[in-house]
Amino acid sequence: MSAERFELPPLVDQHCHRVLSEVPLNVTEFERWLSESPHPPAAGTSYFDSQLGLAVRRWCAPALGLPAYATPADYLATRRALGPTEALRRLLHAADIGTLLVDTGLPAGDLRSGPGGEPVRGWDRRGRSSGRGGWTDDGAGYVDRRLDDGWAAEGRPGSRRPGNRGPFADPAPEPGTGPGRAGRHGDGSAGAAGTWLTPAELARAAGAGAFEVTRLESLAEDAADRAGRDTDAFLAGLARAIGRARARSVAFKSVVAYRHGLHLAPAPPSRAELWTAAEHWLLTRPAGGRLSNPVLARHLLWSAVETGLPLQLHTGFGDPDLRLHRADPALLTDFVRAVGPTGCPLVLLHCYPFHRQAAHLAAVHPHVQVDLGLTLSHVGSRAGAVLTETLELAPFGKVLFSTDAYGLPELYLVGARQFRHALTEALTQLAPPRAEWQRIAALLAADNARRVYRLT
Ligand SMILES: [Zn+2]
Secondary structure (H helix, E strand, O other), X not given: OOOOOOOOOOEEEEEEOOEEOOOOOOHHHHHHHHOOOOOOOOOOOOOOOOHHHHHHHHHHHHHOOOOOOOOHHHHHHHHHHHOHHHHHHHHHHHHOEEEEEEEOOOOOOXXXXXXXXXXXXXXXXXXXXXXXXXXXXXXXXXXXXXXXXXXXXXHOOOOOOOOOOOOOOOOOOOOOOOOOOOOOOOOOXXXXXXXXOOHHHHHHHHOOEEEEEEEHHHHHHHHHHXXXXXXXXXXXXXHHHHHHHHHHEEEEEEOHHHHOOOOOOOOOOOHHHHHHHHHHHHHHOOXXXXXXXXXXXXXXXXXXXXXXXXXXXXXXXOOOOOOHHHOOHHHHHHHHHHHHHHOOOEEEEEOOOOHHHHHHHHHHOOOEEEEOOOHHHHOXXXXXXXXXXXXHHOOHHHEEOOOOOOEOOHHHHHHHHHHHHHHHHHHHHHOOOHHHHHHHHHHHHHHHHHHHOOOO
């Protein structure tokens, strides 16, 4: 392993989640957050005995003043002595992340800033334009838009409210942003019990700016909760919710890989298909039921595409809600082709073990990007190999950094350190001219995300 030969700019973490305000400090409860599984470890085993468990001990123990690889018991004892606020501060500052793009779909709850309420630092989005290429909100548009005469007024291009600075400085949340769920992606894992930092509190603790990424399925489920069995009200409410989310977010995200799988028909559904599917879902949906209908999923995806904001898609491994063979990003090939003319950026999240398939899509489709968040943390010492394999085909301008941290602030530090470590190894393997290491590293760390999400 060679020493780093580059200085990274503050990282742009383009996919992450909120963390617990009070992390459990006994080994049994703490280690539950070191797995994508909702189940306790098998009898006689520990989730600390994994690549991620080793990575936490390697990178986080020194941030608390302990030697690397301190035992879990020593680590948690020191964390208890420091207290939650100081431990949070040390872990997040050590991660050196400058910007957070927070998936606010989970856990549900109040997203507003705490009682202090002062704005978090962030980047002004007022200069950002909306829509890409010839695809605009004033064009022929997609079928659902007409139900409410287009996006809600506050969602139209150029109509963003003055003073909406994009980061979580705006304390007004979407009411009831999705139902409460456990788990990070497919809603079935580790458990969302406990209290959670708001994105603004998270950003303040990290000394970072923060932007919102809105989860599409949560918008639809919330709209269904409000509409009852009224199909027209549901579709109109959903269109308004997407318009509002568009005005306050830098991207949309979908977990259709969990709910149905990525083997979707590529085209948007017709109005008749959509109405029939929506009516059936509302009539058969149990209270708080999740959206997994593939027609409605396509409607969500194409509604997001029409907004012109980047669309993040979960692909690859995750919790047991997932059927892995349906999460191969190659299944999205026809959808990727169909979206191409709109210019809407697609960001394939996680990707492992299909990272080479994702790299191919990024290599041949200008609007496709690849992310290895979650992956680099979970594969531990193999992170450099996985990033190298991704960069075999993916252009350097198409790979984005994220931590996918969730629950534990430790996962922010692990994600950031694993990325830096993997990047050094990948550049060593791929051997671009030494003089260009700095520039290429900066692309992956921050510059690519700034370009894709228009973070100026
Ligand atoms: Zn995630």
